[in-house]
Amino acid sequence: MGFRELNSKMVEATVTPGQRLFSQRGAMLAYRGEVSFTPNMSGGQGGLMSMIGRRVANEATPLMTVEGSGTVLFGHGGHHVQVINLSGDTLYVEADRLLAFEGTLEQGTMFMGSQGGVMGMVRGQVTGQGLFTTTLKGRGAVAVMAHGGVIELPITPQRPVHVDPQAYVAHHGDVRNKLSTALGWRDMVGRGSGEAFQLELSGSGTVYVQASEEKL
DSSP states (O other), X not given: OXXXXXXXXXXXXXXXXXXXXXXXTTOEEEEEEEEEEEEETTOSTTOOGGGSGGGGGTOOOOEEEEEEEEEEEEOOTTOEEEEEEEEEEEEEEOGGGEEEEETTSEEEEEEGGXXXXXXXXXXXXXXXXXXXEEEEEEEEEEEEEESSOEEEEEEBTTBOXXXXXXXXXXXXEEEEEEEEESSOTTTTTTOOSGGGEEEEEXXXXXXXXXXXXOOO
């Protein structure tokens, strides 16, 4: 099935009988054929979507289950769309950056603090985002959203990557992450995220970085 990139802000998906897609609410731009869209508060196979992202702020983040036979155009808010194809590994992605993904992927959630205290403080106290990130595992395609375009940066054992937490979109591979401060605590008073915090990703894999720090 997969997604076909029509331009930098729209993707097209083919829906076939017996297979499902999941999309963010409001992501459908147009469709052809006999296609249905049903709210799904529990999310994909993992059934954990209601716990993720905005759930931390007492807001549900419902998905739409897409089924039938036809083609669907997806996009949202004029944001840049990036397609990531998984071949058995796990993608870690912000819940509110998910545009759509194939139902073949197993969905779950992870408290980012479980990987070395990465983003609990940054997202919870600085950016105002949740402490959870979505995991998608298996074989299938994912369409994610970002501001101003996305670049893929390789992570190798010899060359870890440091990312501004607000520019982080997603990552996959055998990757460890930890949060560090680039400034002293006195220097950080009154600052947002920016260069005050750095997210260090080490190991082997890929991190996706957006061109703008603006939140979705």
